[in-house]
Amino acid sequence: QKEVEQNSGPLSVPEGAIASLNCTYSDRGSQSFFWYRQYSGKSPELIMFIYSNGDKEDGRFTAQLNKASQYVSLLIRDSQPSDSATYLCALEGSGGYNKLIFGAGTRLAVHP
Amino acid sequence: KAGVTQTPRYLIKTRGQQVTLSCSPISGHRSVSWYQQTPGQGLQFLFEYFSETQRNKGNFPGRFSGRQFSNSRSEMNVSTLELGDSALYLCASSTGRNNEQFFGPGTRLTVL
Numbered sequence: 001q002k003e004v005e006q007n008s009g010p011l012s013v014p015e016g017a018i019a020s021l022n023c024t025y026s027d028r029g030s031q032s033f034f035w036y037r038q039y040s041g042k043s044p045e046l047i048m049f050i051y052s053n054g055d056k057e058d059g060r061f062t063a064q065l066n067k068a069s070q071y072v073s074l075l076i077r078d079s080q081p082s083d084s085a086t087y088l089c090a091l092e093g094s095g096g097y098n099k100l101i102f103g104a105g106t107r108l109a110v111h112p
Numbered sequence: 113k114a115g116v117t118q119t120p121r122y123l124i125k126t127r128g129q130q131v132t133l134s135c136s137p138i139s140g141h142r143s144v145s146w147y148q149q150t151p152g153q154g155l156q157f158l159f160e161y162f163s164e165t166q167r168n169k170g171n172f173p174g175r176f177s178g179r180q181f182s183n184s185r186s187e188m189n190v191s192t193l194e195l196g197d198s199a200l201y202l203c204a205s206s207t208g209r210n211n212e213q214f215f216g217p218g219t220r221l222t223v224l
Binding site: 032034036042043044045046049088090092093096097098099100101102103104105 | 143145147154155156157160162167168170200202204206208211212213214215216217218
């Protein structure tokens with residue numbers, strides 16, 4: 001079992017819809033979770049981080065964390081074509097100290 | 113504030129050679145982490161430096177090494193290059209007090 005699992009997609013949503021991206025993880029001791037966006041040919045860009053159970057909202061983005069069920073999700077409201085990218089879920093790995101474990105990423109395609 | 117910078121952006125080497133990549137973190141950030149990104153393995157953690165000390169390392173052979181200078185700039189070195197070392201090498205900086213990491217543009221290494 002991989003440490004961080006994501007559906008590779010592509011997830012296709014129409015413009016203006018809500019895109020829901022999901023991620024499950026195996027290490028119950030993980031405390032910090034991150035969502036990065038990566039456009040083709042570019043480096044990852046930090047969108048959200050979440051440390052506590054529940055929801056965290058930032059503009060059109062909402063991160064949700066459920067430690068008991070070991071999943072973290074990212075909702076993108078009012079999706080735009082410019083949101084089309086690969087979304088990477090990451091968590092702090094064992095030993096801490098900024099060791100991030102990444103999922104393989106979910107490719108999101110927002111069509112007009 | 114200027115972002116993370118990496119040099120060079122592109123590099124072509126042949127098998128058996130060695131290479132040194134450089135990373136300058138965001139001003140005030142004392143932690144630098146290095147990652148390798150390939151289509152097959154995704155983003156994988158190499159090592160992390162904070163105040164010139166390696167605090168964590170991933171599962172890479174000893175051919176991969178790094179260091180950090182007193183101004184927080186970091187270098188990574190790969191010796192005896194193999195074809196499989198062809199990848200995008202990313203560095204990320206953070207304050208070191210939390211895990212939010214910001215990536216540089218990466219160095220694309222091609223080994224022939």
